[in-house]
Structures are given as C-alpha cells and as structure tokens.
Amino acid sequence: MFLSDFLSAHYGYGYHQGWTDWLGHTVASAVIHALIYSFIFRLLHHLTLGQAGLLVLVVLVVMFILARAGDRRRW
Incomplete structure (x- = not known):
C-alpha cells in the first residue's frame, strides 16, 4: 500500500479534490522523503x-x- 492510498482511504485525500490537496500531498511527500534520505545519510556517514x-x-x-x-x- 502506498502512502497516497493510505491517505486517500483514511483522510479523504485524493488527486481529484483540487489543486490545494495536490499541493499538500506533494509537500507531505517531500518531507517524508527528506526524513528518509536524512536517516540513510546519517546511517552511512560514518562508514x-x-x-x-x-x-x-x-x-x-x-x-x-x-x-x-x-x-x-x-x-
């Protein structure tokens, strides 16, 4: 299950609901990716x-x- 499917099923977010919902989804996705990349960088930094x-x-x-x-x- 992708995050967008989870958000759509549980919080009513979807791509068809307008520009602001799409923008919010894009920002949330960028923040989540930044956290993941930051974790990976910190993990690999000392190796x-x-x-x-x-x-x-x-x-x-x-x-x-x-x-x-x-x-x-x-x-």
Whole structure:
C-alpha cells in the first residue's frame, strides 16, 4: 500500500479534490522523503565506501529473499 492510498482511504485525500490537496500531498511527500534520505545519510556517514557497499549488498539480498518468499509462483 502506498502512502497516497493510505491517505486517500483514511483522510479523504485524493488527486481529484483540487489543486490545494495536490499541493499538500506533494509537500507531505517531500518531507517524508527528506526524513528518509536524512536517516540513510546519517546511517552511512560514518562508514567507509567498502562498508557502505557491503551494507547495500546485504540489504538488496535480504529484500530479494523476502520478495521470493512472498512470491507464490516459485521461480
């Protein structure tokens, strides 16, 4: 579920409700993305390039494993 779906379902925000709602959604989305990028930057700031690369590789492998576990087609 995307954040826009959550906001639309629970708070009545949608893209069809006018320019100000779209603007509010855009600002809220920008703030959320800024918080996420800030967290990632602070997490990686003290790591060397090799450590950061290893962390990214581990996260990608875990995400791939979780995606395969949830996939019912069983490649």
